Amino acid sequence: MIRYVIRRLLWACVLFLVITMLTFVMFFVIPVNPAAMIAGKAATPAEIKHVEHLLYLDQPVWKQYLHYLQQLFVHHSLGYSYGNRQSVNSIIARAAPITASVVIGGAILWMMIAVPVGIYSALRPRSKGDRVAMVSVLAGISAHPVWIGYMLSLIVGYELGLLPIQGYCNLRGAAPGQQCGGPVDWFTHMILPWITFAILYSAFYVRMIRSSVMETLNEDYVRTARAKGASERTVITRHVLRNAMLPVVTMLGMDIAVALGGAVFVELVFGFQGLGGTAIQAVNQFDLPTISGTVIFASIMVILFNLIVDLLYAWIDPRIRLT
Amino acid sequence: MKRPGMWLALCLLTVGIVLLGAACGSSSGGGSGGGVSSSAANGASTPHIQGGTIKAALHGGVDFLDPALAYYQISWQIEYVTCVQLIGYPDKPAPEGYQLVPEAASSMPTVSADGKTVTFTVPPGKYKFNTGEPVTAQTFADSLLRDLNPKEVSPFVSFVGTSIEGASGWNGKGTIPGVQVSGDKLILHLTQPNGTIVAEMATPFMCAIPHNTPINSKGVTSIAGAGPYYIASYSPNQSIVLKRNPNYTGPRPHNVDEIDYTQLSIDQNQGILSTKSGAIDYCPDCPTAAQSLNLYQQYGDASPAAQSGKQSFFISPVIEVNYYALNTANKAFSNALVRQAVSYAIDRTALTKQRGYKAGLPTDKYLPPQVPGASVEQNIYPMTADLNKAKALMSQAKQQGVKTPIDALVYSTQGCESCTNRMAILKQELAPLGINIKVKYFQRAVQFQEEGVKGTPNDIADEGWLADFPDPYDFLNILLSGKSILPKNGDNFSYFDNPTFNSRMDAAAKLTGNSRANTYGQIATDMARDQAPWAAESNQTNYDFFSSRIGCQLWEPSYGMDLATLCIRK
Numbered sequence: 001m002i003r004y005v006i007r008r009l010l011w012a013c014v015l016f017l018v019i020t021m022l023t024f025v026m027f028f029v030i031p032v033n034p035a036a037m038i039a040g041k042a043a044t045p046a047e048i049k050h051v052e053h054l055l056y057l058d059q060p061v062w063k064q065y066l067h068y069l070q071q072l073f074v075h076h077s078l079g080y081s082y083g084n085r086q087s088v089n090s091i092i093a094r095a096a097p098i099t100a101s102v103v104i105g106g107a108i109l110w111m112m113i114a115v116p117v118g119i120y121s122a123l124r125p126r127s128k129g130d131r132v133a134m135v136s137v138l139a140g141i142s143a144h145p146v147w148i149g150y151m152l153s154l155i156v157g158y159e160l161g162l163l164p165i166q167g168y169c170n171l172r173g174a175a176p177g178q179q180c181g182g183p184v185d186w187f188t189h190m191i192l193p194w195i196t197f198a199i200l201y202s203a204f205y206v207r208m209i210r211s212s213v214m215e216t217l218n219e220d221y222v223r224t225a226r227a228k229g230a231s232e233r234t235v236i237t238r239h240v241l242r243n244a245m246l247p248v249v250t251m252l253g254m255d256i257a258v259a260l261g262g263a264v265f266v267e268l269v270f271g272f273q274g275l276g277g278t279a280i281q282a283v284n285q286f287d288l289p290t291i292s293g294t295v296i297f298a299s300i301m302v303i304l305f306n307l308i309v310d311l312l313y314a315w316i317d318p319r320i321r322l323t
Numbered sequence: 324m325k326r327p328g329m330w331l332a333l334c335l336l337t338v339g340i341v342l343l344g345a346a347c348g349s350s351s352g353g354g355s356g357g358g359v360s361s362s363a364a365n366g367a368s369t370p371h372i373q374g375g376t377i378k379a380a381l382h383g384g385v386d387f388l389d390p391a392l393a394y395y396q397i398s399w400q401i402e403y404v405t406c407v408q409l410i411g412y413p414d415k416p417a418p419e420g421y422q423l424v425p426e427a428a429s430s431m432p433t434v435s436a437d438g439k440t441v442t443f444t445v446p447p448g449k450y451k452f453n454t455g456e457p458v459t460a461q462t463f464a465d466s467l468l469r470d471l472n473p474k475e476v477s478p479f480v481s482f483v484g485t486s487i488e489g490a491s492g493w494n495g496k497g498t499i500p501g502v503q504v505s506g507d508k509l510i511l512h513l514t515q516p517n518g519t520i521v522a523e524m525a526t527p528f529m530c531a532i533p534h535n536t537p538i539n540s541k542g543v544t545s546i547a548g549a550g551p552y553y554i555a556s557y558s559p560n561q562s563i564v565l566k567r568n569p570n571y572t573g574p575r576p577h578n579v580d581e582i583d584y585t586q587l588s589i590d591q592n593q594g595i596l597s598t599k600s601g602a603i604d605y606c607p608d609c610p611t612a613a614q615s616l617n618l619y620q621q622y623g624d625a626s627p628a629a630q631s632g633k634q635s636f637f638i639s640p641v642i643e644v645n646y647y648a649l650n651t652a653n654k655a656f657s658n659a660l661v662r663q664a665v666s667y668a669i670d671r672t673a674l675t676k677q678r679g680y681k682a683g684l685p686t687d688k689y690l691p692p693q694v695p696g697a698s699v700e701q702n703i704y705p706m707t708a709d710l711n712k713a714k715a716l717m718s719q720a721k722q723q724g725v726k727t728p729i730d731a732l733v734y735s736t737q738g739c740e741s742c743t744n745r746m747a748i749l750k751q752e753l754a755p756l757g758i759n760i761k762v763k764y765f766q767r768a769v770q771f772q773e774e775g776v777k778g779t780p781n782d783i784a785d786e787g788w789l790a791d792f793p794d795p796y797d798f799l800n801i802l803l804s805g806k807s808i809l810p811k812n813g814d815n816f817s818y819f820d821n822p823t824f825n826s827r828m829d830a831a832a833k834l835t836g837n838s839r840a841n842t843y844g845q846i847a848t849d850m851a852r853d854q855a856p857w858a859a860e861s862n863q864t865n866y867d868f869f870s871s872r873i874g875c876q877l878w879e880p881s882y883g884m885d886l887a888t889l890c891i892r893k
Contacts, residue, residue: 032769036812040478042801085541086559158596166593167586177562177583271589273560
């Protein structure tokens with residue numbers, strides 16, 4: 001087990017280096033000089049050169065990359081944004097809790113919808129309820145999250161005035177300049193984003209849970225359990241769900257990890273300066289340090305959640321041994 | 324036989340209709356384009372309460388609030404109410420709004436006979452920071468030296484770095500001979516006469532900042548202000564709080580107690596909805612071209628809201644020119660007759676309409692109307708296409724050896740609301756002249772830098788230029804002088820390098836007053852008529868939308884909607 005974890009972590013390091021390298025290379029393929037943007041509209045070549053020197057942009061790409069890694073590993077610094085020259089560490093630290101709020105709350109909501117509906121559909125295939133569920137799934141998959149977000153804001157927020165339509169409130173209390181803060185404001189401001197985020201994913205998960213449960217229901221061990229006289233509840237909970245949930249756990253881990261890298265659409269619609277919004281802004285400003293920072297954070301999340309999923313496997317299914 | 328599918332379909336159809344109804348509920352009929360008539364100038368005439376808090380939001384945020392670094396239009400709008408400057412623009416509508424007046428200085432600066440010494444007199448203590456520190460001549464010397472310090476990396480260096488003696492190549496230690504303080508006098512020594520120095524000293528880079536403000540290329544987020552308001556707090560990407568400066572004794576208005584930017588990354592559509600519902604009062608960069616007609620009809624100057632004294636959507640002119648730079652260095656547009664033909668062939672009215680409802684005023688002039696000299700510049704080309712004249716010019720060009728068809732590559736902006744439509748119109752309009760255009764779209768920053776590389780393959784650049792200060796130099800010398808052609812990052816996208824015009828522009832740059840305006844106006848006329856390096860298209864306007872409780876809007880032509888005059892209606 002320990003050897004397995006160590007091996008995975010070593011692979012994670014390799015993956016991490018490859019990702020940061022690719023981010024660097026992609027950035028330098030784009031023909032934009034951030035120094036020219038910083039130096040001003042009518043800057044002279046000497047002024048641009050001065051800024052290039054300060055930003056370390058006058059060095060070859062490989063030297064810049066090594067400098068970046070040195071900053072990262074020695075000083076634990078992701079650098080400073082080219083856009084507003086803030087520390088990328090602080091930008092990520094501010095943005096990550098916002099994205100985490102969206103993703104974790106949204107994941108809880110989508111699982112609360114997907115698990116019962118998926119199981120119900122699998123147990124009663126082609127019933128009225130199953131058909132309603134499947135049509136809803138189709139609608140959920142087809143509707144773009146941006147559209148869903150706007151419609152919810154327009155109807156629930158603006159027309160009915162039931163919920164705030166945009167903005168993030170700090171969980172721990174109002175920050176200077178913010179009109180809202182604290183758990184109640186945080187929760188009410190998160191409801192529409194959670195629903196928007198959950199609709200698409202719950203649609204996917206309903207389909208997946210349905211097919212996984214239906215497939216498991218046809219397994220020999222389920223038939224055997226029934227033949228031995230086990231109650232339907234026991235068959236479903238102990239034999240069917242435990243096995244049917246394996247692929248769901250895998251997907252959940254991956255989806256949460258990817259979404260933590262930036263739930264872009266939801267953040268844009270609801271005006272959250274989370275990781276997704278930060279990354280989009282950074283791309284528009286050719287802000288390499290911030291782009292790299294968000295990519296690194298996202299890749300760490302993917303690696304971490306993959307590891308957690310693998311470890312969970314062993315717990316859910318004792319037949320699986322990690323070697 | 325049961326039909327569950329039909330029941331379900333009816334349910335879904337009903338839901339769909341409700342959603343569509345809600346989405347379309349606020350839309351109404353179309354309207355025609357026209358002139359800008361919705362600008363804000365009612366100032367403090369609205370009955371209002373004293374004090375209160377305005378809740379604002381931003382879509383694109385700010386770059387910095389440190390005066391040495393701030394360069395976004397929105398940042399300058401905030402600086403305008405938090406800064407005291409030597410000289411500045413008054414809180415008045417055009418034309419007074421773009422006439423410089425003394426602020427912390429007791430009068431306009433004196434310029435020596437040789438034009439190389441500029442002296443400002445600053446009575447000490449006339450203004451005070453919110454901390455109580457008085458504003459003196461030394462305050463402005465500190466501001467200028469901080470801007471020029473290479474460690475600060477201020478864009479202001481690109482404005483005055485070569486003008487002020489000793490600034491170029493300064494290592495940031497001590498002081499420089501070009502900036503001197505003597506008693507209440509701030510004396511600037513210039514390397515050569517510079518007619519724009521006064522306008523440059525009125526940009527927000529020269530905002531008064533407290534003594535000992537640290538040099539910090541990352542920008543100082545908490546900085547005292549001596550203007551009507553000060554920045555009480557700024558959390559990058561999160562919020563900004565402006566509070567009334569308790570020590571402000573100047574003449575500028577300051578109606579509300581506080582202006583809180585509660586969000587700095589609001590979605591534009593949500594920003595409009597939030598403003599309509601009153602959840603926020605103002606989002607300066609939220610209204611888009613797509614929303615402009617609806618907002619105008621509901622809240623513009625001809626709306627029922629305006630008739631009851633509650634106009635809340637304003638369309639106002641900005642100091643900007645949109646133009647098509649015709650690359651004179653490439654074969655396609657090396658002949659002046661072909662360039663003139665393009666200027667006759669384009670339908671400026673149709674092209675401008677694509678930018679949004681009243682989003683611009685068609686023009687063929689190189690200088691925006693707010694800039695000195697614009698009234699002198701003559702109209703040469705029509706607002707709608709004159710194809711016969713264009714074809715006649717092309718025939719003359721052919722006699723001079725120009726061969727058609729001409730294949731022309733256009734660089735335009737990816738993701739801009741009007742670009743694809745305008746490019747389609749341009750293609751249609753130039754085809755009868757035998758000019759076939761091919762368009763390549765770029766992300767804006769990439770486009771700007773690609774066009775600025777000498778030898779660029781593009782023949783037409785779809786461009787616009789927003790003034791840093793209302794002076795013809797910022798348009799003609801920066802954009803059309805041979806000196807602006809650089810190996811990289813140049814601003815002369817037509818690569819127009821005419822020795823006669825270069826020397827005329829250089830001479831005009833040293834002039835001041837009416838002679839400066841008249842000379843630049845004449846240069847612009849001659850250049851457009853004889854050489855036509857651009858086909859100017861329009862002067863841009865700006866949209867501002869407020870919640871119904873906000874009044875006293877005033878459009879300050881240099882910095883946009885004036886935050887200092889805003890008030891809360893009774």
